[in-house]
Structures are given as C-alpha cells and as structure tokens.
Amino acid sequence: MGTKRDATARQMRLAVELRRLREAADLSSREAAALLGVNSVQISQIESGVSGVSEKRLRRLAAHYSCSDSELIDALVVMATDRTRGWWEEYRGHLPTPFLDLAELEHHATSLREAQFLYVPGPLQTEDYARAVYAYRVPELPREELELRVQHRMRRKVTLEGPTPKPYKAVIHEAALRIMVSDRAASRAQLSRVIQLSEADHIAVRVIPFGLEHFAGATSAMTYAEEAVPRLDTVVRDGPHGAAFIDSEAQLGSFRTLFRKVESVSLGPERSRDFIHRLAKEL
CATH class of the missing domain: 3.30.870 (Endonuclease; Chain A)
Structure with missing residues (x-):
C-alpha cells in the first residue's frame, strides 16, 4: 500500500500494535524487514502509521513474530483492511x-x-x-x-x-x-x-x-x-x-x-x- 496522510488514531493504533509485536519477538526493524523481504524503511513507515499494510504482509509479520493469538491477528487485519469513511x-x-x-x-x-x-x-x-x-x-x-x-x-x-x-x-x-x-x-x-x-x-x-x-x-x-x-x-x-x-x-x-x-x-x-x-x- 502507498503512504497516506494524517493517519487516524485507529491507524496509529494498528501501527503501535505491530511495533509491540516485533519488540516482543526481540527483532529489530532491519531483521523484520529481512524476514519480509523489504527494507527497514518500509517497516518503520508501517510502524509509524505513514504506510498501510496488506492482510498478506500483516499475517506474514505476525508469523515471523511468533504471534499465535489468532483473535488478535484477525482483529488487526480488520483494522488494516477496513475502508470505512464514516x-x-x-x-x-x-x-x-x-x-x-x-x-x-x-x-x-x-x-x-x-x-x-x-x-x-x-x-x-x-x-x-x-x-x-x-x-x-x-x-x-x-x-x-x-x-x-x-x-x-x-x-x-x-x-x-x-x-x-x-x-x-x-x-x-x-x-x-x-x-x-x-x-x-x-x-x-x-x-x-x-x-x-x-x-x-x-x-x-x-x-x-x-x-x-x-x-x-x-x-x-x-x-x-x-x-x-x-x-x-x-x-x-x-x-x-x-x-x-x-x-x-x-x-x-x-x-x-x-x-x-x-x-x-x-x-x-x-x-x-x-x-x-x-x-x-x-x-
């Protein structure tokens, strides 16, 4: 996904939760990027809410972070893919x-x-x-x-x-x-x-x-x-x-x-x- 302006509080929450998962796995941004096959800048953009993340990439990240909480992962996917303009x-x-x-x-x-x-x-x-x-x-x-x-x-x-x-x-x-x-x-x-x-x-x-x-x-x-x-x-x-x-x-x-x-x-x-x-x- 491309970069976006003025991330909402909900989008920022998604970014924060992905960073928390990475840190819980004791991985650096560079290591997470290597596992995903991207550069560390992209991980930083995702974790700062500057860039969105697709469902496929989010689930791959969760797998790399050894997150086994399926309910949490599904909820994060909803946050990442929701396109509601209320x-x-x-x-x-x-x-x-x-x-x-x-x-x-x-x-x-x-x-x-x-x-x-x-x-x-x-x-x-x-x-x-x-x-x-x-x-x-x-x-x-x-x-x-x-x-x-x-x-x-x-x-x-x-x-x-x-x-x-x-x-x-x-x-x-x-x-x-x-x-x-x-x-x-x-x-x-x-x-x-x-x-x-x-x-x-x-x-x-x-x-x-x-x-x-x-x-x-x-x-x-x-x-x-x-x-x-x-x-x-x-x-x-x-x-x-x-x-x-x-x-x-x-x-x-x-x-x-x-x-x-x-x-x-x-x-x-x-x-x-x-x-x-x-x-x-x-x-």
Missing part, C-alpha cells in the same frame, strides 16, 4: 482531529463505558446542553465552529440510537446532574433525556450521590471503548489541552479496575432512574 469524515479540516478520532473509535467499539463527574456524558447530552458547554470555552469559539461542534456531538448519538446501537454503561456523579450549564428549562430537559435513554435495554445509567461515604474516585472520569480483543481497548480522557487516547496494557488494566470501583459504589439502574426523576422535580 460520517465524521465530513468534519475533517473543519474540527480538530480528536473529534474525528473519538467518533471513529465509538463506531468501531463493541461496547462503551463512561464515568463522568462534572458533565453529562457526551452521547447523552441534549443540543442545548452541548451548546452551553461549548459556549463557555475560553477563548470563545467562532459561532460557526461552535455550531459544528454541537452538530458533531449530536451525530455521535448514532452510537446509541442508530440501527446497530452499542451496549453502553454510564456512571454519573450527582454533581454532573445538578450543575446547570444553561438555564433551568434546559437542565430539566437534559435530565429527562437521560431518563428516557436509560430505559433502553442496551443502556445502563448509574448515579453516584453526594451522600456516598468513602468515595475518592472523582478523578476517574473516562470513556472506555471495548474492542473484540481486550488488548485493543482504548481509554479516552479529556484534559485542558484536549483528549488523550490511552492504550498501554498496564493502563488499560488500571482503568478497568477504576471503572469497576466507581460502578460498584453507584446506585443500580432503577434506583438511579428514580434519583434522576427526583432531581428533575426539584427544578
């Missing part, structure tokens, strides 16, 4: 790349989990709520870009409400549900929206109330995207300088544990729905 491509060049990478990640995930403590999770947000969040950004966004971001966020709902919705779990702190990012009417509509979505069979919303004792997990906010092979899972964390995509095995294990901990102390789905109903009545 709806998010319409925003390329108009929105920062992480917006597109997140939408692509959600599209390919087998299921999604979120833990949020200050904001309602993106896929559950109403248009008014999302607009209020983006409008508060400093420096302020030009009107056109603000509306593009709101539109993009609304289109991400296809993950939960499209023809093939993904299983979705959200743990939300009471703070996120009480903070009125807009006016009272918008807040009431947002809570109603969360209640409505939580009634779907594939969506589970759980609440962590203020009154919970011994809870110190408010720094655990995350989006956890599960893949067919756990090794290929990804965690997304929002920060002051943008979204960070985390994929090392050790960190993934830590975030799985963190999610289990915050989920274990939260209210069950039915009690959470009743809790949100009470909050909505207070508005």
Whole structure:
C-alpha cells in the first residue's frame, strides 16, 4: 500500500500494535524487514502509521513474530483492511482531529463505558446542553465552529440510537446532574433525556450521590471503548489541552479496575432512574 496522510488514531493504533509485536519477538526493524523481504524503511513507515499494510504482509509479520493469538491477528487485519469513511469524515479540516478520532473509535467499539463527574456524558447530552458547554470555552469559539461542534456531538448519538446501537454503561456523579450549564428549562430537559435513554435495554445509567461515604474516585472520569480483543481497548480522557487516547496494557488494566470501583459504589439502574426523576422535580 502507498503512504497516506494524517493517519487516524485507529491507524496509529494498528501501527503501535505491530511495533509491540516485533519488540516482543526481540527483532529489530532491519531483521523484520529481512524476514519480509523489504527494507527497514518500509517497516518503520508501517510502524509509524505513514504506510498501510496488506492482510498478506500483516499475517506474514505476525508469523515471523511468533504471534499465535489468532483473535488478535484477525482483529488487526480488520483494522488494516477496513475502508470505512464514516460520517465524521465530513468534519475533517473543519474540527480538530480528536473529534474525528473519538467518533471513529465509538463506531468501531463493541461496547462503551463512561464515568463522568462534572458533565453529562457526551452521547447523552441534549443540543442545548452541548451548546452551553461549548459556549463557555475560553477563548470563545467562532459561532460557526461552535455550531459544528454541537452538530458533531449530536451525530455521535448514532452510537446509541442508530440501527446497530452499542451496549453502553454510564456512571454519573450527582454533581454532573445538578450543575446547570444553561438555564433551568434546559437542565430539566437534559435530565429527562437521560431518563428516557436509560430505559433502553442496551443502556445502563448509574448515579453516584453526594451522600456516598468513602468515595475518592472523582478523578476517574473516562470513556472506555471495548474492542473484540481486550488488548485493543482504548481509554479516552479529556484534559485542558484536549483528549488523550490511552492504550498501554498496564493502563488499560488500571482503568478497568477504576471503572469497576466507581460502578460498584453507584446506585443500580432503577434506583438511579428514580434519583434522576427526583432531581428533575426539584427544578
């Protein structure tokens, strides 16, 4: 395959996993290239996401690396050969790349989990709520870009409400549900929206109330995207300088544990729905 520009986060993940397999086999780029019958520059381009890799070459590399995990190899082949140009491509060049990478990640995930403590999770947000969040950004966004971001966020709902919705779990702190990012009417509509979505069979919303004792997990906010092979899972964390995509095995294990901990102390789905109903009545 030829070289390509602006590799997506998914393409970069494929490149990183191939490098990890080579390093696990204790082979240099030069040695891997010799086994494949190419030069080391081509291996470097594949492992940096500059160049794609065919299914045939990928399977040959996996064999040379003595990788016997057939599920992992098959999943990497899917990543290498997928030609999906999803709806998010319409925003390329108009929105920062992480917006597109997140939408692509959600599209390919087998299921999604979120833990949020200050904001309602993106896929559950109403248009008014999302607009209020983006409008508060400093420096302020030009009107056109603000509306593009709101539109993009609304289109991400296809993950939960499209023809093939993904299983979705959200743990939300009471703070996120009480903070009125807009006016009272918008807040009431947002809570109603969360209640409505939580009634779907594939969506589970759980609440962590203020009154919970011994809870110190408010720094655990995350989006956890599960893949067919756990090794290929990804965690997304929002920060002051943008979204960070985390994929090392050790960190993934830590975030799985963190999610289990915050989920274990939260209210069950039915009690959470009743809790949100009470909050909505207070508005």
